[in-house]
Amino acid sequence: MSDIPFKNPGWAGNTGEFDLTEEQVRGDDFVGVRPKHGGHASGAGTLPYMHADKHPDAKLFEGEYGERFDKILTRYPTKQAALLPALGLAQEIRGHVSPEAMDRVAELLDLSPAYVRGVATFYTMYNKRPVGRHLVQVCTNISCNLAGADEVVAAFLRYTDTEIGETSEDGNFTVIEAECLAACGFPTCVQINSRYFENVTPTEVPKICEHLKAQGE
Amino acid sequence: MAELIKLTIDGHDVAVPRGTTILEAAKTIGAEVPHYCYHPGMSSPAMCRLCLVDVEGAPKPMPGCVTTVMEGQTVHTQSEKARKNRQGVLEFYLVNHPLDCPICDMSGECNLQDYVHDEGREQGRGREPKRVFGRDDFGGDVLFYGDRCVMCTRCVRFMSEVEQDHRLTVVERGDRSIIDTFFDEGLDGTNWHGNIVDICPVGALVSKDFLHKARAWDLEHTPSVCTSCSQGCNIDLHTRDNLVQRIKPRENLDVNAWWMCDHGRHNYEWMNHGDRIEAPLVREDSGSRAVDWKSSLSSILARAGELGNQPVKAVASPFSSNEDLGALAQLVGALGGGETTFRSSRAEAEVPLKGFPTLVRRRDLAPNRNGAELIGFKRVGNDDGFGGLDKVAEHDGILIVLGDALVDQTPDFGSKASLYIYLGTHDSPAARNAHLVLPVTTHAEHEGTFTNHEGRVQRFWPALQPPGMARPAWLVLGALVGELTERSGPRKATDAFSSLSGAVSAFGGITYDDIGTRGAVVNESVSLTGD
Numbered sequence: 001m002s003d004i005p006f007k008n009p010g011w012a013g014n015t016g017e018f019d020l021t022e023e024q025v026r027g028d029d030f031v032g033v034r035p036k037h038g039g040h041a042s043g044a045g046t047l048p049y050m051h052a053d054k055h056p057d058a059k060l061f062e063g064e065y066g067e068r069f070d071k072i073l074t075r076y077p078t079k080q081a082a083l084l085p086a087l088g089l090a091q092e093i094r095g096h097v098s099p100e101a102m103d104r105v106a107e108l109l110d111l112s113p114a115y116v117r118g119v120a121t122f123y124t125m126y127n128k129r130p131v132g133r134h135l136v137q138v139c140t141n142i143s144c145n146l147a148g149a150d151e152v153v154a155a156f157l158r159y160t161d162t163e164i165g166e167t168s169e170d171g172n173f174t175v176i177e178a179e180c181l182a183a184c185g186f187p188t189c190v191q192i193n194s195r196y197f198e199n200v201t202p203t204e205v206p207k208i209c210e211h212l213k214a215q216g217e
Numbered sequence: 218m219a220e221l222i223k224l225t226i227d228g229h230d231v232a233v234p235r236g237t238t239i240l241e242a243a244k245t246i247g248a249e250v251p252h253y254c255y256h257p258g259m260s261s262p263a264m265c266r267l268c269l270v271d272v273e274g275a276p277k278p279m280p281g282c283v284t285t286v287m288e289g290q291t292v293h294t295q296s297e298k299a300r301k302n303r304q305g306v307l308e309f310y311l312v313n314h315p316l317d318c319p320i321c322d323m324s325g326e327c328n329l330q331d332y333v334h335d336e337g338r339e340q341g342r343g344r345e346p347k348r349v350f351g352r353d354d355f356g357g358d359v360l361f362y363g364d365r366c367v368m369c370t371r372c373v374r375f376m377s378e379v380e381q382d383h384r385l386t387v388v389e390r391g392d393r394s395i396i397d398t399f400f401d402e403g404l405d406g407t408n409w410h411g412n413i414v415d416i417c418p419v420g421a422l423v424s425k426d427f428l429h430k431a432r433a434w435d436l437e438h439t440p441s442v443c444t445s446c447s448q449g450c451n452i453d454l455h456t457r458d459n460l461v462q463r464i465k466p467r468e469n470l471d472v473n474a475w476w477m478c479d480h481g482r483h484n485y486e487w488m489n490h491g492d493r494i495e496a497p498l499v500r501e502d503s504g505s506r507a508v509d510w511k512s513s514l515s516s517i518l519a520r521a522g523e524l525g526n527q528p529v530k531a532v533a534s535p536f537s538s539n540e541d542l543g544a545l546a547q548l549v550g551a552l553g554g555g556e557t558t559f560r561s562s563r564a565e566a567e568v569p570l571k572g573f574p575t576l577v578r579r580r581d582l583a584p585n586r587n588g589a590e591l592i593g594f595k596r597v598g599n600d601d602g603f604g605g606l607d608k609v610a611e612h613d614g615i616l617i618v619l620g621d622a623l624v625d626q627t628p629d630f631g632s633k634a635s636l637y638i639y640l641g642t643h644d645s646p647a648a649r650n651a652h653l654v655l656p657v658t659t660h661a662e663h664e665g666t667f668t669n670h671e672g673r674v675q676r677f678w679p680a681l682q683p684p685g686m687a688r689p690a691w692l693v694l695g696a697l698v699g700e701l702t703e704r705s706g707p708r709k710a711t712d713a714f715s716s717l718s719g720a721v722s723a724f725g726g727i728t729y730d731d732i733g734t735r736g737a738v739v740n741e742s743v744s745l746t747g748d
Binding site for chain 1: 382383384385386387388389390397398399400402
């Protein structure tokens with residue numbers, strides 16, 4: 001049996017009847033954190049990736065992240081076009097996109113800081129404020145809502161003792177509502193950092209949280 | 218000329234060049250299509266959805282600001298479909314609008330107010346609470362009321378396309394969208410941001426200077442010309458209670474289009490300055506004595522007659538109109554001739570408006586330097602507008618100073634002059650040794666013309682009542698010239714200008730009618746030194 005103490009740890013297919021681990025299903029390359037060099041240039045900047053360990057004061061776009069930033073630039077015809085992945089990279093390093101990060105991105109891409117702020121605030125997947133180690137995004141759109149997403153949200157808030165958008169005292173959790181996560185077949189869907197937890201019910205919430213705390217991921 | 222396209226708008230046949238938008242074509246028959254985001258000086262994003270017009274054959278209403286005309290098209294701006302559509306769009310605009318018109322500065326000149334009054338629903342159907350943003354200080358002269366904003370993004374586009382300093386942006390999305398700069402960056406340090414207050418169709422961007430100062434419907438608008446540099450931006454002086462309350466740019470595509478700089482916009486308090494000289498003053502041993510115009514002018518004529526043909530030195534100000542300067546030049550001629558000079562300050566550098574390159578805050582910080590030079594005045598002194606008058610200060614003949622306050626001169630300036638006349642608005646160092654001080658009006662109080670940096674003669678009109686006995690300088694000087702030459706002096710500004718155009722070839726053949734509200738360029742090429 002899998003050593004994961006709850007069902008569906010983030011990929012469709014495991015209904016608890018398989019012994020396969022996530023590694024076995026997806027292959028080593030896909031599991032855990034994205035390699036720091038970002039992989040092949042064609043995939044160097046796609047979705048903002050969320051790590052449990054965040055370094056809000058880390059230097060932006062230096063060292064291997066500098067190389068990755070250069071790799072991102074090679075994918076686009078103009079510097080302006082690289083804005084979204086550049087912001088995504090900043091978020092991967094620091095956990096959120098701070099005003100300083102926007103300013104730095106603006107400087108590197110020859111844009112005005114105001115323009116970068118406009119773009120960063122338009123997209124909800126960029127965190128404009130620091131979040132906990134685990135950013136819990138509970139889908140409350142229609143399918144999940146019908147399956148009781150509101151109770152799931154309430155369970156997370158009860159467990160973490162926070163309000164929506166607040167970070168728990170131990171710095172582990174920030175719970176927010178999300179619009180459709182495109183997993184309507186497995187309600188309620190919860191995205192925690194970059195992974196999906198599907199068919200989540202309120203009773204499972206403490207288990208998931210304990211697991212995350214223990215694993216740190 | 219591009220190919221003409223024929224179409225029908227509201228039953229009128231219209232022929233406009235290919236590429237014209239429906240909104241602009243409708244303007245030619247006087248049909249105004251309501252709009253927010255469209256502005257003739259900027260790109261059209263077609264995002265306000267208010268200019269949607271009913272085009273026959275089109276499946277949906279078309280945005281008039283970006284849809285170009287097509288041959289044989291039939292457009293209805295007032296059909297049931299078009300009006301119903303606008304009513305719906307306006308209802309959405311009011312979903313979150315605070316309707317705080319009674320305390321809003323824009324009230325009375327607000328497009329939202331006008332459009333809703335014309336075509337909106339009588340009663341709103343919204344029952345939800347409105348979202349509240351409060352207000353934000355953008356720095357400079359601009360205050361932002363987020364709740365009133367209709368998100369037309371004219372201000373954002375002005376800053377990025379016309380001023381070309383991308384300071385403003387739309388932050389957040391959906392009904393949380395607001396206009397903002399990069400956090401606390403603000404608009405400080407930009408030179409043209411006052412224009413975003415003008416182009417804001419609602420009361421979202423308001424001027425701090427004008428905040429709660431006057432209601433729009435109480436203001437008189439008088440066309441005038443900005444005096445802050447030699448660009449000569451066309452402006453309207455907005456006055457109430459005989460005070461200038463604010464300056465707004467007046468459209469003139471040849472000069473300033475729809476824009477003006479912040480410096481010029483806020484440089485109006487001097488027109489409201491009190492402490493004016495209100496009567497002609499004669500200097501006597503015991504002090505100054507107020508006299509009437511007739512005796513002051515006849516005493517000048519009598520004294521000039523006694524002195525005979527003494528050399529004359531005249532110092533004028535480049536803030537004087539062409540008419541004033543022309544009359545002064547004629548007076549100097551009638552008194553036997555002499556030297557006519559002026560001083561004017563020049564800025565270190567010019568401040569261009571990048572998106573409209575012919576509009577520049579010029580180095581010459583006076584409206585009529587070119588006029589003075591064309592009329593034969595010689596520029597003396599330094600770029601700070603001071604110095605250059607050493608010989609004039611010691612002059613022992615007739616000395617006439619018009620407008621220049623001479624704040625840099627020593628107390629004995631003109632003390633040796635046999636006759637020293639000062640024509641000015643305020644008591645100033647120039648009046649110290651003057652035998653006669655004559656009260657004249659500012660450009661806001663009389664009619665006249667300035668000649669701008671490119672030699673364009675532009676008219677301005679009186680916006681304020683002159684204080685006391687103050688009269689236009691051209692009237693005073695013209696009367697003296699009339700007496701000396703035994704002709705009748707000018708009664709109206711147009712007389713003064715025609716006498717100038719008869720005397721100075723550069724102005725030859727130009728009349729007030731030619732100049733109109735758009736200006737007319739002088740016959741001679743003008744020196745653009747340093748511009």
